[in-house]
Amino acid sequence: MMENPESSAKQTRPEAVKSTLPQPGRPVPNRAYPGALIVVEGTDGSGKSTQLYLLKRWLEIGGYRLHFTEWNSSPLVKSATRRGKQRRLLTPSTFSLLHAADFADRCERQIMPLLQGDYLVLADRYIYTAFARDGARGCPEKWLRNLYRFAPVPDITFYFRAPLDVAVQRILSGRPKLKYYEAGMDLGLSYDRPESFRLFQARIMDGYDKMVESDNFVVLDGTLPVNRLQRQMREIVASKIDLKRFAPRAAEAE
Amino acid sequence: MPETEKEKLQDKERAGAAVEHPEQVPGRLPVPSDDESSRNFFGEPLVGFDPHEITGTLIVIEGMDGSGRSTQISLLQEWLESEGFAVQTSGLRRSTLVGRDIDELLAKNAVTRLTLALMYCTDFFDQLEHRIVPALKSGTIVLADRYIFTLIARSVVRGINRDYLSGLYAMALRPHLTFWLNVRPETAFGREFRKAQAISYWEAGRDMSLSHDLYWSFIRYQTMIKREFEAFAKRHDFLELDGEAPVSTVNKLLRQRIAEQLGIRATKYTPSSALAHLWR
Numbered sequence: 011m012m013e014n015p016e017s018s019a020k021q022t023r024p025e026a027v028k029s030t031l032p033q034p035g036r037p038v039p040n041r042a043y044p045g046a047l048i049v050v051e052g053t054d055g056s057g058k059s060t061q062l063y064l065l066k067r068w069l070e071i072g073g074y075r076l077h078f079t080e081w082n083s084s085p086l087v088k089s090a091t092r093r094g095k096q097r098r099l100l101t102p103s104t105f106s107l108l109h110a111a112d113f114a115d116r117c118e119r120q121i122m123p124l125l126q127g128d129y130l131v132l133a134d135r136y137i138y139t140a141f142a143r144d145g146a147r148g149c150p151e152k153w154l155r156n157l158y159r160f161a162p163v164p165d166i167t168f169y170f171r172a173p174l175d176v177a178v179q180r181i182l183s184g185r186p187k188l189k190y191y192e193a194g195m196d197l198g199l200s201y202d203r204p205e206s207f208r209l210f211q212a213r214i215m216d217g218y219d220k221m222v223e224s225d226n227f228v229v230l231d232g233t234l235p236v237n238r239l240q241r242q243m244r245e246i247v248a249s250k251i252d253l254k255r256f257a258p259r260a261a262e263a264e
Numbered sequence: 265m266p267e268t269e270k271e272k273l274q275d276k277e278r279a280g281a282a283v284e285h286p287e288q289v290p291g292r293l294p295v296p297s298d299d300e301s302s303r304n305f306f307g308e309p310l311v312g313f314d315p316h317e318i319t320g321t322l323i324v325i326e327g328m329d330g331s332g333r334s335t336q337i338s339l340l341q342e343w344l345e346s347e348g349f350a351v352q353t354s355g356l357r358r359s360t361l362v363g364r365d366i367d368e369l370l371a372k373n374a375v376t377r378l379t380l381a382l383m384y385c386t387d388f389f390d391q392l393e394h395r396i397v398p399a400l401k402s403g404t405i406v407l408a409d410r411y412i413f414t415l416i417a418r419s420v421v422r423g424i425n426r427d428y429l430s431g432l433y434a435m436a437l438r439p440h441l442t443f444w445l446n447v448r449p450e451t452a453f454g455r456e457f458r459k460a461q462a463i464s465y466w467e468a469g470r471d472m473s474l475s476h477d478l479y480w481s482f483i484r485y486q487t488m489i490k491r492e493f494e495a496f497a498k499r500h501d502f503l504e505l506d507g508e509a510p511v512s513t514v515n516k517l518l519r520q521r522i523a524e525q526l527g528i529r530a531t532k533y534t535p536s537s538a539l540a541h542l543w544r
Binding site: 160 | 307308310311312360361362365369374375376377378379381382383385386389390393394427428431432434435
């Protein structure tokens with residue numbers, strides 16, 4: 011029998027990264043995808059966004075195929091989130107569900123299609139933010155894990171760890187006033203916003219620390235100088251991901 | 265699971281066979297057991313909630329579009345109020361938080377199935393926490409025009425995993441009574457068409473590409489939903505009523521069962537002039 015040239019070409023491709031979490035739909039053949047997903051996590055003020063931005067610039071300048079996505083940024087859910095926060099309608103469950111709807115929208119319309127389409131996807135915050143933050147608000151872990159089980163598992167999850175005081179100071183010095191939910195005022199930990207924020211961030215950090223092993227976090231020290239941290243990050247990315255596959259076509263042919 | 269079986273399953277999944285997970289049975293939501301939280305919830309207890317505070321009664325009326333749900337709820341509300349009970353109603357897309365946003369998403373038809381499912385879930389929990397639970401704590405009777413069963417059924421027929429959905433609604437409060445007004449899709453089609461001289465895109469499940477013919481799309485979609493309900497009915501003690509019977513007959517049966525639940529005598533009831541037009 012003649013081999014179909016197209017199918018044999020496909021077989022020689024490097025093995026696709028698999029999602030180990032069950033997908034919400036019935037299992038479909040494209041559960042595995044050729045793209046790669048890099049995620050940064052950490053508390054506010056841990057330096058993660060700066061580092062991901064620099065990683066993105068490095069890859070962009072090199073001409074790699076990539077897409078950048080941010081937590082809580084889907085236009086679809088924006089008005090509801092704004093209304094909920096302004097009128098303080100959000101409870102731990104609805105806060106969590108609304109963010110899940112936001113993530114589902116980006117996942118179904120951007121992240122999954124791009125991973126299928128062989129892109130490098132960079133995410134500033136991912137489902138672990140929800141696990142840590144909503145867990146700190148009292149949502150059951152089992153419920154949260156189920157809520158996000160449609161999410162593809164990242165190839166690398168960087169966890170930027172900075173001591174609580176450093177992280178809190180970075181945020182407080184740069185912001186005139188903390189917002190209600192941002193400070194975790196809904197938890198009733200303290201009437202003082204900065205103090206409430208501190209207690210809330212401490213709980214979130216505990217949540218992150220608990221996931222280091224179970225979710226294969228790559229822990230980075232958020233107090234290191236920016237350029238040294240960035241060098242570490244680039245080395246890890248280059249060692250764990252076959253970047254050539256996302257390079258411009260011309261470079262691939264060389 | 266033995267290694268070989270695991271591999272077999274993986275092979276199947278790789279091959280893209282539409283295997284439902286072995287323990288995935290229709291109507292799957294945990295049934296109540298002896299433990300207290302399972303008597304009150306479908307799984308996990310709601311965050312920061314004490315079931316002992318509940319003194320009211322949660323009554324759910326389920327059924328497809330055109331099964332007569334809203335007619336019966338109007339009548340029941342009048343009857344219960346005339347009996348001296350405080351009544352509150354709830355229904356889909358009525359939350360302050362996202363009710364209107366869902367309307368907009370549906371109108372624009374610019375939403376994927378999982379996002380929509382999660383928006384409906386947000387809508388449900390916003391109403392549960394801000395309206396239903398406070399009402400139940402104050403001894404009010406809550407009449408729910410549809411509940412999690414409709415929401416789960418709609419997502420299941422669109423291919424979303426059943427276990428995922430029952431996990432999502434694990435924190436939902438278990439109703440005291442769930443009535444199911446069962447009608448044939450053919451009957452429902454006629455009733456719905458007469459209401460608006462049209463059938464809406466979503467009622468007919470047009471997003472599922474079942475048929476280009478509006479009638480057949482409606483029938484096939486509602487039949488799929490109905491099958492999910494049949495499975496729920498068995499597992500969750502639905503009180504099934506013939507939705508094709510006259511309004512007054514259905515209403516009488518509803519009142520009898522509700523009176524029994526509330527521990528009152530089933531009294532005679534005829535609707536006031538404001539609702540007389542419903543009493544066909």
